[in-house]
Amino acid sequence: MINVLFVCLGNICRSPMAEAVLRSKIEQRKLDNRIAVDSAGTGDWHIGKVPHEGTRRILDQYGISYKNMTARLVNSDDFDRFDYIICMDKSNGENVRKLPGGDKAELLFFMDLLPEEELREVPDPYFTGNFEQVYDLISAGCDVLLDRIASEKL
Incomplete structure (x- = not known):
């Protein structure tokens, strides 16, 4: 099982959105028995707390479930539990590195998955x-990440 963790500041906007979106894409590709995701x-x-109202609204708009998702704090054990820890911005990455x-775990920045984008942080x-x-x-x-995992790990 490949385990992916998304990390942002409060775990109510970006990282739970990424968790829900990746989970949905994993289910669509029928890889839910091979890849697990958390935030x-x-x-x-x-x-x-549950995801932010704006995150819930956009996920509802696209028919993506966020059922049973609540915010938690990243911790040292996550380095052993996850294969990928993907941070939404540099500040989050610096905080994760201090643990x-x-x-x-391979520590990545989300926007490194999208090198063609001008933005370097979500x-x-x-x-x-x-x-x-x-x-x-x-x-x-998340599409890029799934393709990468499929080519490297599955």
Whole structure:
């Protein structure tokens, strides 16, 4: 089983959106018995809360489930549990790197999956309000990630 973890600041906007989108794409490709996905945040403000209203709205618009998703904090054990830890921006990546942990996980930045994009970080819609832009980036990046996993690991 390949395990993927998405990380953002509060785990209510970007990373749960990525978790839900990737999970949906995994199901569409019938890979749910081969790839698992989760999300976490580097800040503890929203632990236990459901995804942000804007994230829920855009996922509902595309018919993507976020059932049973609640915010949690990234932790040291995640380095041993996941094959990929994918951070939405540099600040999150720096915070993840500060955690003690194993070396199983490959740490990536989400926008490295989309090198043709000018943006080098996934904008935080908690502050920008642009959930559609974030959804478009995440959907495209998740396709690239799935192709990469399929060619390298499956």
